[in-house]
Amino acid sequence: xxxxxxxxxxxxxxxxxxxxxxxxxxxxxxxxxxxxxxxxxxxxxxxxxxxxxxxxxxxxxxxxxxxxxxxxxxxxxxxxxxxxxxxxxxxxxxxxxxxxxxxxxxxxxxxxxxxxxxxxxxxxxxxxxxxxxxxxxxxxxxxxxxxxxxxxxxxxxxxxxxxxxxxxxxxxxxxxxxxxxxxxxxxxxxxxxxxxxxxxxxxxxxxxxxxxxxxxxxxxxxxxxxxxxxx
Amino acid sequence: xxxxxxxxxxxxxxxxxxxxxxxxxxxxxxxxxxxxxxxxxxxxxxxxxxxxxxxxxxxxxxxxxxxxxxxxxxxxxxxxxxxxxxxxxxxxxxxxxxxxxxxxxxxxxxxxxxxxxxxxxxxxxxxxxxxxxxxxxxxxxxxxxxxxxxxxxxxxxxxxxxxxxxxxxxxxxxxxxxxxxxxxxxxxxxxxxxxxxxxxxxxxxxxxxxxxxxxxxxxxxxxxxxxxxxx
DNA sequence: GTAGATATTGACAATCATGTCAGTATAACA
DNA sequence: TGTTATACTGACATGATTGTCAATATCTAC
Numbered sequence: 001x002x003x004x005x006x007x008x009x010x011x012x013x014x015x016x017x018x019x020x021x022x023x024x025x026x027x028x029x030x031x032x033x034x035x036x037x038x039x040x041x042x043x044x045x046x047x048x049x050x051x052x053x054x055x056x057x058x059x060x061x062x063x064x065x066x067x068x069x070x071x072x073x074x075x076x077x078x079x080x081x082x083x084x085x086x087x088x089x090x091x092x093x094x095x096x097x098x099x100x101x102x103x104x105x106x107x108x109x110x111x112x113x114x115x116x117x118x119x120x121x122x123x124x125x126x127x128x129x130x131x132x133x134x135x136x137x138x139x140x141x142x143x144x145x146x147x148x149x150x151x152x153x154x155x156x157x158x159x160x161x162x163x164x165x166x167x168x169x170x171x172x173x174x175x176x177x178x179x180x181x182x183x184x185x186x187x188x189x190x191x192x193x194x195x196x197x198x199x200x201x202x203x204x205x206x207x208x209x210x211x212x213x214x215x216x217x218x219x220x221x222x223x224x225x226x227x228x229x230x231x
Numbered sequence: 232x233x234x235x236x237x238x239x240x241x242x243x244x245x246x247x248x249x250x251x252x253x254x255x256x257x258x259x260x261x262x263x264x265x266x267x268x269x270x271x272x273x274x275x276x277x278x279x280x281x282x283x284x285x286x287x288x289x290x291x292x293x294x295x296x297x298x299x300x301x302x303x304x305x306x307x308x309x310x311x312x313x314x315x316x317x318x319x320x321x322x323x324x325x326x327x328x329x330x331x332x333x334x335x336x337x338x339x340x341x342x343x344x345x346x347x348x349x350x351x352x353x354x355x356x357x358x359x360x361x362x363x364x365x366x367x368x369x370x371x372x373x374x375x376x377x378x379x380x381x382x383x384x385x386x387x388x389x390x391x392x393x394x395x396x397x398x399x400x401x402x403x404x405x406x407x408x409x410x411x412x413x414x415x416x417x418x419x420x421x422x423x424x425x426x427x428x429x430x431x432x433x434x435x436x437x438x439x440x441x442x443x444x445x446x447x448x449x450x451x452x453x454x455x456x457x458x459x460x461x462x
Numbered sequence: 463g464t465a466g467a468t469a470t471t472g473a474c475a476a477t478c479a480t481g482t483c484a485g486t487a488t489a490a491c492a
Numbered sequence: 493t494g495t496t497a498t499a500c501t502g503a504c505a506t507g508a509t510t511g512t513c514a515a516t517a518t519c520t521a522c
């Protein structure tokens with residue numbers, strides 16, 4: 001059985017008798033790119049940046065590694081495409097969180113929760129921070145003015161709320177700082193949160209409590225300014 | 232001049248006439264290790280993780296790359312040593328910030344500022360986040376219970392403050408959350424802060440304002456709880 | 463069916479980084 | 493001054509990974 005098939009049989013025999021149908025799978029370019037990106041993303045999430053190796057990813061998908069190069073030009077092209085896709089997904093999640101499915105706007109606490117949630121996915125956090133570490137901001141054009149956009153949306157709510165309470169109009173920068181703090185904190189949480197929580201002896205509930213606590217902190221801050229006060 | 236020295240002269244001649252003293256630099260093991268770590272740190276800061284290549288670092292120091300292997304066993308050994316050193320430095324900075332040079336304790340705002348400051352150094356932030364991204368927490372034993380330690384120090388101050396004001400004793404978890412938030416925010420700031428600030432159109436002063444704003448936010452929160460209130 | 467486009471492959475090339483080794487130079491010490 | 497320990501080097505081995513190329517299989521359109 002060992003050598004029979006390949007050494008004994010002549011080319012003609014191969015063509016006529018022995019040769020089983022090659023059954024090569026052929027996907028659409030789009031489908032192939034998707035599968036490759038999925039595999040790359042998973043590798044990045046589980047093994048970190050060095051886990052993105054063409055051979056390994058090819059094996060995961062069940063193709064040969066030149067196929068990846070065919071679809072993405074180079075390894076760098078693959079990385080760029082992965083960053084672009086993840087950034088876009090993240091952006092969609094964030095913008096989606098601004099309005100729930102009924103078109104209602106989420107309240108601040110839920111919004112904060114969704115920021116943490118979107119980043120807590122291991123792959124996303126790792127990809128974004130890797131992107132920062134390697135100076136690849138360029139390809140993330142899709143999330144360019146994301147924070148400003150969100151900040152503006154929140155600010156207009158605050159202004160309304162303040163008007164309703166006959167309170168002084170909140171400072172735009174104050175809102176921007178709230179957004180920045182949330183972004184920073186969620187990002188930091190995604191990377192060292194687990195470590196810090198473990199060190200502090202916090203279980204899963206503790207982590208949830210922390211997020212609630214943070215949302216509450218910001219809520220109190222906003223209330224303090226946007227509701228009328230005697231001073 | 233081109234070939235004269237090396238091709239025409241026989242070994243004996245080399246030994247007697249032409250040979251200039253080899254003047255090989257020989258440092259103490261400690262000194263050599265320090266120089267190598269310095270170079271590696273600089274590479275990491277400017278070029279990211281992939282910048283740590285034995286040949287490049289060797290060239291920076293002015294030695295051959297096997298010399299690095301001689302001192303650190305392997306590339307991985309170098310990375311571990313670098314992580315260990317940076318973690319230890321970070322820890323020292325943090326613990327030092329708890330008490331200024333007069334033995335006085337820094338107040339909260341200054342403490343927060345120093346956390347951000349310590350991490351804003353590009354090398355430190357990059358190294359620590361790279362450490363997280365690649366699951367190398369192990370070698371950072373020196374900063375094991377750092378946050379807990381700091382949190383405890385701050386908490387004891389809060390308790391005193393509350394006693395002084397005849398306010399209810401603050402919750403230990405509340406203080407822990409303040410510490411966690413600060414750590415998360417400083418960490419996130421170190422990685423995406425520059426990007427966010429740019430997007431928001433903040434200049435350097437704006438960044439400083441943000442940190443002050445954050446310190447103020449926490450201060451207000453603590454005051455709100457630790458000073459006696461009518462409710 | 464035939465033809466053209468292209469997704470896919472195996473084999474190979476080229477580069478590059480880590481690590482090994484035997485030998486050399488230098489400092490410390492007797 | 494001679495001996496020893498070891499920091500250091502050049503040349504080479506090794507292995508891994510990206511990238512190239514010609515050939516092949518499969519799909520779509522005519």
